[in-house]
């Protein structure tokens with residue numbers, strides 16, 4: 514079985530993608546003993562996905578997958594976008610970030626938003642990018658304790674509930690991340 518490292522410290526992402534990557538041996542950063550923080554200094558999701566995958570590939574020489582994801586709200590000019598992790602400050606947690614988005618959206622009726630994931634697959638010979646998007650809208654209030662991050666305020670189009678109110682399987686059927694990972698699966702033919 515071919516080995517790949519998933520260059521993320523987010524265990525929820527690992528949980529989500531491992532249901533789709535069944536025919537490879539997926540190693541986490543903990544598995545390889547990497548505990549440092551990777552500074553995401555890029556100005557785009559693509560740059561950050563490359564920074565994460567390259568940092569780990571350069572250290573271990575094992576093909577590496579990295580995911581950078583952002584919530585893009587149309588009426589906020591695409592924010593929080595690439596700043597999603599630290600939207601309400603350097604030490605922000607998901608509750609703080611959600612509060613900031615809901616505060617900024619007060620009184621705004623056009624609540625369209627989307628999640629975008631960019632995945633970089635870095636190996637010796639190449640860096641390849643895969644993108645997954647899900648369109649939806651920002652709910653009026655936070656709802657559900659499933660998922661992570663902004664899931665409790667994002668209602669995908671065609672659904673009546675937030676990602677936070679969905680099971681892992683329900684989210685995975687339609688999510689930005691599963692769409693990007695499906696492209697990786699197709700590319701690797703696994």
Ligand code: ITT
Pocket residue numbers: 520521522523526553580581582583584597598599607610660661662663664676690
């Ligand atoms: P790694 O960089 O270590 O992979 P991270 O959680 O920092 O983990 P990102 O930089 O990609 O990952 O995430 C940016 C922010 O977007 C962060 O606050 C996440 O909680 C949030 N986020 C990412 N994917 C999400 C998803 O599927 N649903 C809800 N929020 C998500």
